[in-house]
Amino acid sequence: MRKGIGRREFLKGMGGAGAAAAMGWLRPGGAGAVPGVFRWASGSEARALDPARAITTGDSLARCWANGLLRFKPGSGDPSDFELDLAEKWDSSNGGKTFTFQLRKGVQAHHGAGELTSADVKWTFERLRDKRLTSIFAGRYTGIDGIETPDRYTVRFHLKEPDGLFLTKMMNFRGGYILSRGKAADDVATNYMWRPIGTGPFQVVATKPKEAYILERHEKYFRGTPKIRRYEYLIIADINTRILGLKRGELDAIYLATLPKRLLDSLKADPNINVDVPDSDYAASLHFNLRMKPMDDIRVRQAIAYAINRKEIVDLFAPMARPLYSVVSPSAVGGLKLEDIPAGLRYEHNPGKAKALLAEAGHKSGLRLETAVSPLPHIQRPIQVIQQHLAQVGIQLKVNVVEQTIYLRGSRQDKYPLVSYGGKRFPHAYDHLFEWYHSKSDVNLPTRQTNISHYGSLVGNVDKLIEEIGRISDTKRQIELAKQAQLQILKDLPAYPFYTPLVGFAHRKNVKFGFKFEDQTVYQYVLDERSEVL
Known part of the structure; x- marks a missing residue:
């Protein structure tokens, strides 16, 4: 590394004993940009790189090494503006119950795994739905009745019933990434957890969980050999360290998360840096576990909602945040705007009403509750403010700060009566509603996704509405x-929506993506064969 950032500073920013090993990924004595090498830093680690099990970081990184049958146009997160990817054409028949895709010929998979064929596509989706894999995305594909491969380059999906959104499930997002079976150690490719085999412009060559993920260009990529030869994803926890690295040129691009205004302004003022803050369908809500008392009482849930002041949460991150009044962001197709919601369902801040509801529910002397939270600022800081709001109405909330992976796992295990949880999804109301609020998505079921409140099983039910949308x-x-x-x-209030963080990114101007970046579906910059570091 060059003098701009000392070893101690980076060790401190990367945190813990593992930082020393991670330092090996950074070029000693490096002076600024190295043409052909893209160095990205984020504070978020991946739970897995296998797209059947990856969320947030792992899912976004998959956009660089994997393909779908269809894809978002590069740089875009518009679900209505997709294009062909591994498929060269498709058609629908049988009243929308059959979809046939013709594959490109000659597409080569990574690490000598051979040509991608219809057998790989079939295996990808059968693996995804295999109960042994326990993919959280399996529920998106329960409508598939069967998959056939008439020949090497044709794959045909038979559905149980018409699916108006089936094509969105074939795009390069979450479960839609296609894997090659060529290097699989077994039927569900347990060895793909950290070394998956895809067909994208870059291939995974090394991983050190909690430290770094290293990708190198795929020389045989079907759209042409990428200009960037190496992609280094570095996990650097401290935002100030990431910013310093970007300004000094040791890093080419960084994840900003939801950044305080002073830091955002300092980056925007730097003549060598561009800042991108795309729109977001991120929906952060406080999810109530309806299996646990006192969350089974709607008066308690309403009291918590009225106790919270959305404005104070948004002010933490202004201008990179906005209040959220529905469980689907208005940035997603079908998400509600404030004016679409009756005043009585907005749950505006009203401490007096909160206290009255608690008293009515038999908790006049207050409540003691417990939860866990990730240390990521856009997750931790809002819950700390909510903790203060609840204390003002007599609710003592104990907040345990745990590692991101422990937080994600624990939120699905009925450990806490309420959990602050949110994220980006495919930017259509159906995906948000099905994953969080359909009864089949209950985290205790084999078809589980992210219904951590157990809504639809114990309280309320909107399954028929969600199914009709689909x-x-x-x-x-x-x-x-x-x-x-x-x-x-x-009305049923299994969750209280409170804000949308606008996730930001920054890159040095010597990075050229080859397309305009406006993608709201990812947590990092996505590179393709045209991208360059000059």
């Missing part, structure tokens, strides 16, 4: 049904 292709009607579902959820 069946039809009429966008206007989908939006109408999504509104009905969201309003019902606000």
Whole structure:
């Protein structure tokens, strides 16, 4: 590393004993940019790189090494503006119950795994739904009745019933990434957890969980050999260390998360740096575990909602945050805006009403609750403010700060009566509603996704509305049904939506992506064969 950042500073920023090993990924004595090497730093580690099990970091990184049958246009997160990827054409028949894809010929997988064929596509989705894998995305594909491969380059999906959004499930997002079976150690490729085999412009060559993920260009990429030869994903916990590294040129791009205004302004003022803050469908909500007392009492849930002041949470991160009043962000297709929601379902800050509801529910002397939270600022800081709000109405909330992976795992294990949880999803109301609020998505079921409140099983149910949204292709009607579902959820209150963090990124101007970056679906910059570091 060059003099701009000392070894001690980076060790401190990367945190813990593992930082010394991670230092090996950084070039000793490096002076600024190295053409052909892209150095990205984030404070977030991946739970896995296997796209069947990866969320946030791992899922976003998959966009660089894997392909879907279809894809978002590079730089875009618009679900209506997709294009062909591994498929060269597709068609639908049998009243929307059959989808046939013709694959590109000659697509080579990573590490000598050979040509990608229809057998790999079939295996990818059968593996995803295999109960031994326990993929959290399996629920998105329960509508598949069967998959056949008439020949080496044709794959045909037979559905149980029409699915108006089936094509979105074939895109390069979450479960839609196609893997090659060529290097799989067994039927569910347990060896793909950290070394998956795809067909994208870059291939995974080394991983050190909690430290770094290293990708190198795929020389045989079907769209052409990438200009960037190496992608270094570095985990550097401290935002100030990341910013310093970017300004000094030791890093090419960084994850900003939701950044305080003073730091955002300092980056924008740097003539060598560009800052990107795309729109976001991130929906952060306080999820109530309906299996646990006192969360089974709607008066307690309403009291908590009225106790919280959204404005104070948003002010933590202004201008990189906005209040959220529905469980689906208005940035997603079908998400509700404030004016779409009746005043009585907005749960505006009202401590007096909160105290009255607690007293009515038999908790006049208050409550003691416990939760866990990730140390990531956009997750931890809001819950700390909520903790203060609840204390003002007599609710003592104990907050345990744990590692991100422990937080994610614990939120699905019925450990706490309430959990602050949110994230980006495919930017359509259906995906948000199905994953968080359909009864089949209950985290205790084999079809589990992220329904951590157990909504639909114990309290309320909007399953039929969600299912109808998925069946039809009429966008206007989908939006109408999504509104009905969201309003019902606000009435039942299995979760209290409170804010959307606008996740930011920054890069040095010597980085050229080859496309305009406006993607709201990822947590990092996505590179393709055109991207360059000059």
